[in-house]
């Protein structure tokens with residue numbers, strides 16, 4: 001299907017017609033955009049959900065305001081709160097959810113054009129989404145470096161420092177700057193991969209939005225870059241952004257794992273999906 005094919009519209013605004021579109025080959029360049037809501041079922045709190053969200057539970061770090069745990073200028077002054085939080089969030093003790101596996105299944109079927117994630121937990125990779133189909137727009141814990149001279153810091157030693165809650169310092173004796181995982185902090189640029197792939201939603205023939213409040217730019221703008229007439233499906237506990245305002249938008253409100261399972265049922269992929277998840 002070449003990129004000039006006009007988008008096929010949905011019969012009606014239901015997961016049944018989204019499944020129809022996929023089954024009849026009308027969606028082969030699917031762009032998926034995700035946030036922390038995708039990983040809450042894995043045990044990783046999101047940021048803004050009332051009561052459970054991280055930003056409501058950082059009182060123990062007595063920060064001037066919640067977001068500054070991810071603020072680069074605050075980190076320079078006081079890296080301890082981030083290192084304490086990093087210990088709770090560090091990859092290794094969490095497993096992908098059925099929603100992560102659904103995205104990997106789309107990739108296996110050659111239907112995933114690109115996944116843009118805001119998450120730093122690397123669970124998309126663990127679920128089997130190929131690296132070249134993932135844009136980790138807010139970075140991840142996978143690598144780390146000195147924030148002054150950008151020299152990389154060894155993974156093993158970083159894990160030890162995070163375990164101890166002790167900020168790591170640059171390996172270069174003449175520098176000794178603070179070391180930070182390659183997570184995009186407020187005040188930092190997004191990785192170039194985000195800007196290089198930013199046009200992908202414009203050529204998508206289906207957009208799936210899962211588990212994000214669409215409250216942080218420039219990431220949130222991805223959702224409005226889908227062309228008119230291209231269906232946008234929201235799997236989220238609440239309505240967010242402008243999804244729902246276009247004629248072909250489909251709102252699947254509730255927890256994303258149930259929504260994804262419902263779509264898998266409509267597609268006839270449910271057994272394959274559950275088996276893939278069990279085989280992880």
Ligand code: APR
Nearest residue numbers: 035036037040046047048118211212213214236237255256
């Ligand atoms: N199923 C569906 N939706 C869920 C679930 C779930 N199991 N759990 C939470 N949600 C929804 C919440 O209702 C909320 O709308 O997911 C959304 C999570 O929003 P945020 O907590 O704001 O997380 P996110 O959108 O990823 O935050 C964006 O903010 O702090 C920065 O850089 C950080 O990447 C993060 C960015």
